[in-house]
Structure formats: structure tokens, C-alpha cells
Amino acid sequence: MNATLFAGCKPEVAAGPDGRIIAVGAGARAAAGRRAEVVRLRGEAWPGLVDSHIHLEGLADRRLALDLTAARSLDDALMRIGRWAEDLPADGWVIGSGWDNNAWPDASFPNRRHLDHAAGGRPVYLRRKDGHSAWVSSAALQRSKVSAITHDPPGGVIDRDDDREPTGILRETAMQIVAGKLPQTTDRELDATMARTLSALARMGITGVHSMDSARAFRSLQRLYSKGRLRIRVTYNLPVADLPHAERMGIRSGWGDPWLRMWGVKAFIDGSLGSSTAQMLDGTGAVRMSQAELDDIAVRCARARLNVCWHAIGDGAVRRALDALTPHHDAWRFWRPRIEHAQCVNPKDAKRFARAGVIASMQPIHAVADRELADECWPRVTAHAYAWGMLERAGARLAFGSDAPVETADPLKGIDAAVGWRKRAGWHPELAISKASALRAYTAGAAYAVGMEREAGSLAAGKLCDMTVVDGGRVVATIVGGRVSWRKPA
Numbered sequence: 001m002n003a004t005l006f007a008g009c010k011p012e013v014a015a016g017p018d019g020r021i022i023a024v025g026a027g028a029r030a031a032a033g034r035r036a037e038v039v040r041l042r043g044e045a046w047p048g049l050v051d052s053h054i055h056l057e058g059l060a061d062r063r064l065a066l067d068l069t070a071a072r073s074l075d076d077a078l079m080r081i082g083r084w085a086e087d088l089p090a091d092g093w094v095i096g097s098g099w100d101n102n103a104w105p106d107a108s109f110p111n112r113r114h115l116d117h118a119a120g121g122r123p124v125y126l127r128r129k130d131g132h133s134a135w136v137s138s139a140a141l142q143r144s145k146v147s148a149i150t151h152d153p154p155g156g157v158i159d160r161d162d163d164r165e166p167t168g169i170l171r172e173t174a175m176q177i178v179a180g181k182l183p184q185t186t187d188r189e190l191d192a193t194m195a196r197t198l199s200a201l202a203r204m205g206i207t208g209v210h211s212m213d214s215a216r217a218f219r220s221l222q223r224l225y226s227k228g229r230l231r232i233r234v235t236y237n238l239p240v241a242d243l244p245h246a247e248r249m250g251i252r253s254g255w256g257d258p259w260l261r262m263w264g265v266k267a268f269i270d271g272s273l274g275s276s277t278a279q280m281l282d283g284t285g286a287v288r289m290s291q292a293e294l295d296d297i298a299v300r301c302a303r304a305r306l307n308v309c310w311h312a313i314g315d316g317a318v319r320r321a322l323d324a325l326t327p328h329h330d331a332w333r334f335w336r337p338r339i340e341h342a343q344c345v346n347p348k349d350a351k352r353f354a355r356a357g358v359i360a361s362m363q364p365i366h367a368v369a370d371r372e373l374a375d376e377c378w379p380r381v382t383a384h385a386y387a388w389g390m391l392e393r394a395g396a397r398l399a400f401g402s403d404a405p406v407e408t409a410d411p412l413k414g415i416d417a418a419v420g421w422r423k424r425a426g427w428h429p430e431l432a433i434s435k436a437s438a439l440r441a442y443t444a445g446a447a448y449a450v451g452m453e454r455e456a457g458s459l460a461a462g463k464l465c466d467m468t469v470v471d472g473g474r475v476v477a478t479i480v481g482g483r484v485s486w487r488k489p490a
């Protein structure tokens, strides 16, 4: 097997048959040798862009279910639901996601009666855009035995009218009551859509992801891996509900290989801005996990050599995460605790990230979508919301991602949101960072966040040959392991 020379791009790169870089820049041609296979490219070769927070299952399911992200009003959403339902059996489930009442002219939450009419009495389950609430029909509530006498589950709310009847909005853990009743897709259907999802990410220039998914997605990824059908690399983070299994089996962070690896334990400390469930220092919002539970998970993960990825959006939740993680700051060499989102951080806590070795895993594109809502709901704290600039100055390590399907996975849009957008939008421009910093958060920062800094994150001899080639502001090729995973058709 010969080497491969990626020529014509800046810098030129030579890769060995093992998919690792042999040489970069001036020496690449000589190092590749005369027999090398030559791949001609144009543009800048960046280290491969990694999405540090993505939901592959959500992205794949979106291809199997009704997508309401484009619905501009309640009526528009109901029309789309009606059309989708027409093709289903009379008692078939309408399953979908992506609706966002905050983007509609009337921002109040919709109710089940709207759905009963639009979907012809079918059971309906529609996750809100942020995944923190669901809009369900009367038939869905009946099948799930939810009525006026049902109690709210711990950590969740069943919205009710004046007669205590459920309105059709379920928040946080209450969503699970209906979600648990949904018919499952087959393995084959899931694998096919998962493979298409990974290909779509490669087209955006993404060479790897850190997935926040359930075991169902992990099983699908393993099946694709065994068939050599992973187009991009996946580091998998398991839900905290599976922590006891991982502990029992002794699975550690880093298990697997660079194509499919095990990493952290994902847990939710609070909810979201859009669903008014982010836990704030002013006492508002929802607490999905007590401090004692958090402390317990931190101790167990540090002991099991499993990392943590904790979802914390409000400044109160971020502080609690830091409190629980600080005692473990030197747990072991590859202890890389992460706070996911960190959308609002009190300035007093900014320096604590670096001191506790906690990584801020952020999604710049959220700021673009959330800006108006943040101005409305968090008027006093937007000066330190989506505050990558403040955190960088405080010495925190950053890893960037998209949170897709909540937002687009397009990393170029994410880089723009972190760099140029704030000034254009006139929204706390001092919180922007340089393009070099943003690129680092998608490459070296992402690699460090999953203990792969020696394998990936920069173009250097010995590292995996993962590259995103960009020309004229657009991705023209995605190289993973020295192979062309995608390139723009000529």
C-alpha cells in the first residue's frame, strides 16, 4: 500500500497507508514518495472539525419523523401535521419534533385540542425544538393513561388547565410518560438513517463528533462500525441511567478505537432557556438533579475512570456543577470533566473552570437562535451569557459543537457565531473570540475534551490524517483517516 499526497491545498499533507500523517507542508511531496496516490485539492487544509456536542439519534430520527423546524406559526405547524397524518393509518402515531412556539406570532404554548383536530384523533407526540417539552394529543395521553388524577413525576411537569386536565404539554421528565409508548423503528431502518446522518455531517466538513445519545444509537453505531460504514469518527457519551452498567463492566473513558470510542457520562442538571427550566442563581428554573446526586455521580465517575459531561445551562446549574467537580480536579491523567452548554456563567465562576480543570463545551450557534429570548428572560445576565470570550480570558479550555438537531450542525455557521456575528448583531461584541480561537475550539479543544490531543486536533506527523478543506468560505473536501470521506463534485 502506498502513501497518499493531498496536493494543491495549503498546507500539502502526506498520509501513510495507516491513515496517519507522515509529513505536512514543504516536505510532504518528498515524504509521500513517487508512488503516492495524489488527491488534488484547492483551498486551506484545516485540522478536521469536530462537533463536540451532537445528538446523532435525534438527527437520524428526524429523517424518520415529522420535522417542524420550518413551521412559522401554529396554523402552519397544524397544516404540516395534517398532511403528514394523512399518510398514516387511522390509529398510527404522528411522531415529530422541532416546533418552537417562541418563533410564532403568538408565542403561547399550543394544546392537545389543536392536535386532536389536525391529526384526525391520532396519537401525536411532538418534541419541542429544545427537547425539553413535548406537545401531545388527547389520544396520546389516553394511551399513556395520563389524566387529571395523574401526579407530576419527579423532575417533570404535566401542564394543566383550570380543571386539572392535562393541556397536552409535558415538560422535562414528564415527556417520558408518553415517549415510552412510542413504536420503535427497526434496527435496519435506524442503521440506514444513521449512516445517512453521518454522511450528511461529512458533507458539512465534520470529521468527528462527540455524541450524546442513548444505547440504541450506540448499538447502531457498533453495527455500522463492524461493517466499515462509519464515515466520521464518533466518541460516545452514555446517559447517566447507564452508569451502573458501565461501572459493573469496568468500561473506562477511551475504550474502543479512534473510530468509535467510549467517553463520558451525560447527566442533566437543569433544563433550558426556551422551556424556562434553566436553573438560575436568582432561584428560578428547574433542578433536575440534587447536589447530593451530583456529588455521588462525580465520586463514582472519578473512581470508575469515566469522564463526565454535565448539561448545565443556567448560572445556578453551572455553579453547582463546578461545586461538585472541584474536589476531583486531579482525579487522574485523562480526567476531562465537561460542562455542556454553560450558557450563563456568573463572572465569579469563570476562573473556577480552569482551576477545577473543567472544560466549557459550548455551542456558539445557540446565541444566534436564543438572542431575543435571552434578552427577554435573562435581561440582567446577557453580559455573561454565551460568554466564550469571558471564559477564554479566564483561562477555561473551550470545546465547540452544535447541539444538533436543536440547531444546525454546520460548523462554519458555528465559527461565524463565535467570531463575527456578535459585532454584526450588536450583542455584547466583547464576548466574541478570534477566528483562530474558534477553530481551536473545534479542533485541538475538541480533541483535548475527549483525551485525544496526542491523536488529533492539529496537522502534525504521527497524528490521524483528519482534515477539513475550505475554499472561498465553503467546505470542498472532508478527509478522515487519510481517505476522502466527502468532496464537492467537480
Ligand SMILES: [Zn+2]
Binding pocket: 053, 054, 055, 212, 403
Ligand atoms: Zn444537547
